[in-house]
Amino acid sequence: MSDAVRLLHISDPHLFADPQGELRGVRTLESLQHVLEHAMAHRRGAEAVLCTGDIVNDQPDGYPHFARLLGGLGLPVYCIPGNHDDAAQLRAALPGAPFQVGGHVDIGRWRLILLDSCIPGATRGHVAATELQRLRETLAGSDRHVMVCLHHHPVGMASHWLDPLGLDNAEELLGLLDAHRQVRVIGFGHVHQCFETRRQGVRMIGTPSTCVQFLPLAERFAVDRRPPAYRRWTLHADGTVDTEVVWVDGAAGQSVSRSAAGAAAASGAAATQGA
Numbered sequence: 001m002s003d004a005v006r007l008l009h010i011s012d013p014h015l016f017a018d019p020q021g022e023l024r025g026v027r028t029l030e031s032l033q034h035v036l037e038h039a040m041a042h043r044r045g046a047e048a049v050l051c052t053g054d055i056v057n058d059q060p061d062g063y064p065h066f067a068r069l070l071g072g073l074g075l076p077v078y079c080i081p082g083n084h085d086d087a088a089q090l091r092a093a094l095p096g097a098p099f100q101v102g103g104h105v106d107i108g109r110w111r112l113i114l115l116d117s118c119i120p121g122a123t124r125g126h127v128a129a130t131e132l133q134r135l136r137e138t139l140a141g142s143d144r145h146v147m148v149c150l151h152h153h154p155v156g157m158a159s160h161w162l163d164p165l166g167l168d169n170a171e172e173l174l175g176l177l178d179a180h181r182q183v184r185v186i187g188f189g190h191v192h193q194c195f196e197t198r199r200q201g202v203r204m205i206g207t208p209s210t211c212v213q214f215l216p217l218a219e220r221f222a223v224d225r226r227p228p229a230y231r232r233w234t235l236h237a238d239g240t241v242d243t244e245v246v247w248v249d250g251a252a253g254q255s256v257s258r259s260a261a262g263a264a265a266a267s268g269a270a271a272t273q274g275a
């Protein structure tokens with residue numbers, strides 16, 4: 001029996017109160033449902049689910065959909081808010097097991113730290129001083145391998161429109177993490193695309209959305225035609241990590257062609273609403 005920790009990771013489901021609600025031509029609830037069905041059918045021993053924010057698209061009445069779908073999986077669900085979430089309403093909607101919003105959790109040889117990077121009313125992110133202090137204490141209190149999870153990207157994506165919407169105090173966060181050698185990986189959402197880089201031996205990994213994707217390396221906002229997705233993680237006891245993105249082709253919930261959605265989204269207004 002392997003002592004690795006296996007996780008399913010979803011991000012940015014952007015649910016609406018209306019079950020038929022659409023984000024850029026995709027019915028987000030239907031798309032999430034389809035992704036979860038695929039993920040659970042190919043679960044491969046996953047023992048928990050991670051969701052890195054934007055659970056709803058500015059509509060707190062979407063939280064009950066998330067609670068119903070994820071609450072029925074029979075797995076713990078670890079969540080952090082995104083810029084389209086209301087953190088207080090998110091916590092109220094997911095008040096207890098199987099859900100955990102924020103904090104940290106120890107599984108096997110690993111500690112997962114769930115970091116809030118949201119500024120109320122803003123698209124960009126910032127890890128507040130109180131949250132940095134909690135992170136410092138949580139890192140100091142354990143010698144387990146650490147995965148830090150947050151919504152906003154703490155590293156440039158080589159994307160002119162998206163980079164200013166990342167973490168505005170990334171240097172402060174990364175400086176703190178640099179002082180703790182047990183940090184192995186940083187996982188984030190927000191970017192609606194697959195991304196990986198490495199910094200000082202730490203893997204920094206972005207996960208696509210369960211609905212609409214954004215075009216990588218883009219000067220201006222544009223929707224990518226790639227399908228909904230989720231990520232699998234295997235966190236090994238020796239601190240190494242295996243991970244892969246699973247693109248769920250033929251996902252339900254697409255009411256218009258991806259090219260039409262992309263054309264409609266390529267405007268300045270869309271860019272300010274992105275991520």
Ligand SMILES: [Fe+2]
Pocket residue numbers: 012014054082190191192274275
């Ligand atoms: Fe998002």
